[in-house]
Amino acid sequence: MLDLKSLNTILFSNKESELKIAIKKISDQFEPEKAKNILAYANTYNNILSSLLTEFNTLPKIISDEEIINQFYNSEISPFFGFSSFKHLEEAKKSISQAQINTVKKNYSKLEIKNKELANAKKNSNSSTVQKLEQETEKLQTFLDSPQSQTALKILKHNIAKEQYIKSFKLSKLVADYIEENNTIDDNLAYKHAYDITVCLGGEIAQNQDILAKLQSFLSDNGFLKAKKPLHDTFARFSLPENKEHVTLKKWQGLISKHGKEAMKLFAVSDEIEEKKAGDTGIHLAPENLQDAIFLQTQLTYERADEYPELAKLALKYKLSEEDFNQCLEIERQKKSFDNLPDITIHGKDLDCKLDSSTSLKGYHLVKLPINDPRAYILGHIVQDCQSIGGHSERCVIDGITRENNGFYVLLKSKNSAKPNAEIFTSDGKIDYQNFDIVGQAYAWLSKLGNLVLDSWENLRNEKEDEEDDEEENDEDEIEDEDEIEDEEEAKSLNDDKVIVPLLKEFAKQVCNTTNINRVTVGLGGKTPEKFKEIETEFPETILEGYDYGDATDQALIYQKPELTELENKINGYVAKTEFEFELNRIDIAKALLNLIENEPNFNDLLNNISHKLLKLLNVLAISSDLKKFNYDYFKEFLNLEADVIKQLGGFLEYYNKKYFMPHDLKDLGTERINNITSCNVIECYKQQYFTFEDLKDLDNKKIELLTSTCIQNGYRDQYFTFEDLKDLDNKKIELLTSTRIQNSYRDQYFTFKDLKDLDSKKVELLTSIYTKWGYEKKYFTFEDLKILDLDKLTIATSTNIIECYESNYFKFKEFVELDIKRIKNICDDLFEYKMLLQKYCTFSELKDLSSDKIKALKNSFVVKGYDNKYFTFNDLKDLSLEKIKLLTLKDSVEAYEKQHCTFNDLKDINIEKIPILTSPSTVTTCQLGYYNFNDLKDLNLDKLEIAISMTSYYDIIKFKDFVELDVEKMQAIYNTRITCSKILKGKHCTFDDLKNIDENKMKALTSDMALMCYRSKYFTFNELKDLSLEIIQTLTSKKSYIHYKRKGFKFEDFKASLEKIEIADNHKIEISKNLEVSSFTDLVVNDHNHEENVDIIGRDL
Incomplete structure (x- = not known):
């Protein structure tokens, strides 16, 4: 028996007295070499052993705690204990102090104690104590339910499980390497056992018992320690559930501790069991006890479990398929109420x-x-x-x-x-x-x-x-149950x-x-x-x-009865051939034979003048027919046959008497043919008069075997078909039309044999498939509905996916099959999209004629969001063009509806080129700032709209409505000079009304950087320039002119007057000031009182 206590001690104890006792036990239990290896392994983790061992083997490098922890995080079990990675654990630790974690641990332990006290108080009916304890436990539970406490509990549980996993692995590897000797090179088995031990027994915050001591108790209580390979035998078939986050682990650990392997088997589907118990609430609940868990699993496994719960539990235990379980339920309806077998114990x-x-x-x-x-x-x-x-x-x-x-x-x-x-x-x-x-x-x-x-x-x-041999001991399919x-x-x-x-x-x-x-x-x-x-x-x-x-x-x-034995002995005394002895099955038969021997001289002569084979045949005749009507002539028919023929034909006396066939019908047939035409199944058919020997005699052996099989006999019995219906069909068609599956459909009256027999085999298979039967059962269609369909339509209309659509009421069979085959195939190609839309948003009639591209466009995530939030309906979209559907359901559009920037109806009739602009995030944001609203934008033509949206950041200076009233060219001109225009307007050098009436070329000159510098320096005003010709404005606002304005005595009015008097010919620009001299451009800029702004403007211009 595996001594886990001693192994635990040598691995982890630091007490020499305990270690000495454990070393002695291990040395006594195992042969010397194995004991040395076990102690050497333990010494790699427990250095105290070194001083206590006189000699030990040298073993390969140990697996470090860090490597074990990595496996813990890479395993399937870490999600059970709070965190799936070290990184997640560290992030959680940042949100809570160690002192807070300690407080939570203390209160958790208190709650465990108080709950036990409360249970005892209730048991003893101590109402005052119960009331006090309920208040205390409620207060503790409220504290532990807080988000911060839940984080602390996760951290505590995780750290405890991780340490337990490390210990469990070290023990598991020792056992797998040196005791059970079944480990793999990569230690997968040892790691699996560590996982399993931790899941079954670990992670409990208030649990003071060491994980390996707990394992020892668990194995002992459940009888596993007696096995040759305790850990392997305990956990070989233990599996984890798929959705671990949906499992109440603590409750399942209690079931496993109490019930051992039976609960361990159920744990593999614990997530499904809890989901089943939750029902429609969506709140996963652990089963109350083992019987509750088994009951829930039977319901998961067998749809009809409630019809016979006791049988369902047995079926689950012995892994009956649902089909076999359902067959049991059908047989149960025919169960006898009594029988004639002797009831003796x-x-x-x-x-x-x-x-x-x-x-x-x-x-x-x-x-x-x-x-x-x-x-x-x-x-x-x-x-x-x-x-x-x-x-x-x-x-x-x-x-x-x-x-x-x-x-x-x-x-x-x-x-x-x-x-x-x-x-x-x-x-x-x-x-x-x-x-x-x-x-x-x-x-x-x-x-x-x-x-x-x-x-x-x-x-x-x-x-x-x-x-x-012992291979069956490890057969994975063998039932193991206490x-x-x-x-x-x-x-x-x-x-x-x-x-x-x-x-x-x-x-x-x-x-x-x-x-x-x-x-x-x-x-x-x-x-x-x-x-x-x-x-x-x-x-x-x-x-x-x-x-x-x-x-x-x-x-x-x-x-047998002693009287029968006495009669047999008396009869055998009359037989001259002492090598043969009569065996008679009943007292009255023995008496009848004895009467013939003693009272019929002819019979006595016959008895002593026939061969051993015929004596045996006579014995058979005696026990299978009425000897009072013994027919000598009939029996003599065998006298001239060869011994081997007598042997073969003698077994059919009962059937000769019943006239199923006669010896002369069989005597010239070969052995194989005789065996075929007189098999148990054939005899049963003769007995039930399904056909005669004459009906069969010209058929080949294969067809006879087929036409007399148990399955087909059931069909004859239930009158689904007759021998005459089948005999001329080919064997494959017979097999198809008489299968158990199809006979069940005959029974349920979905169709008859005659309905099927003239149909193509492929069509029969489709009309009788399990999915089609499901359709018949649910009355989605009838056989008459299906049989008129061509193979392509029939294949699709009875496929699993389409029948599930009938089940979910996405569409009806008749409205589906009335479509042409091309449309039906398109629906199958897009079935996922169809199902998604049909669940909530539309009907099949609304959807069926739409193109694949449109269907895909009508179901993307933003469209669904729009449906769910009632921004629009399926019917709002379906008649629009594909391009418009895509634009109206883009992310930006849906978010625009969500922010109440506009509605679907606002957009649906708008030009498609305008929609992306009207629903862009920047447009929506600007509307929310109040510069304009959707209605201000929607009626603008595309050119105006693009410019208006582009001017968004200037509407604190230029009013939107004033701007969009301009013609496109004027809007574009202002947009092209928007930076300087905004500065001029902001500096109040002009009004928007001043700008809007100026042609584009003049606007560029009047709003140039140099002009702005002059306005700021008050050399002239906007209004002083606006009515001048473009050429004069350009000259008056040039850099050279600006430099001259800086010089004292150079007046704008004089310069302007001079320019107005100069004749400008041939559209050439007059360079009035080219002979003017200036000392230093830099000096002029520096001396200007708007130095910083002007440097900026000139610098950009240069």
């Missing part, structure tokens, strides 16, 4: 039988399975054979549940935890599975002669499996074949002694114990009703 302790020292009958019980026990459906899963619904032998399961002459017997074993002297059956007649496990079972039936046959005996633990066998070591050491032999012998004896049954046999197929082959009977029983699937072809006689 045998207790192993009552038998006076000595077995070898390792085997005891105590605790074993052989009982009849109650007819209302749902385990009848999955007995094969319980004992690991094929006798379950969905298994190879499901037909016998159905017969055992539904037929009154068929049923089941089981071998029970008391659980180790069973109460002393526990009763097998509860007060309502059910087996008490709290105290007993099924460890063996048999399908049983009454024979045509009224005897009892156990078709085979199937033990979970049997001698045949013991002889095979409800099956509590002690795995016991399971491996026991062999229940030794137990069942004496129990069955006693059972058979009591059956024969207390009922009218003459003998009890057991089939030698399956896992029937080898011991029964010693008592094989020459003449097996034949099943009275139901399917005979072959395990009882050969049988062993367990016991």
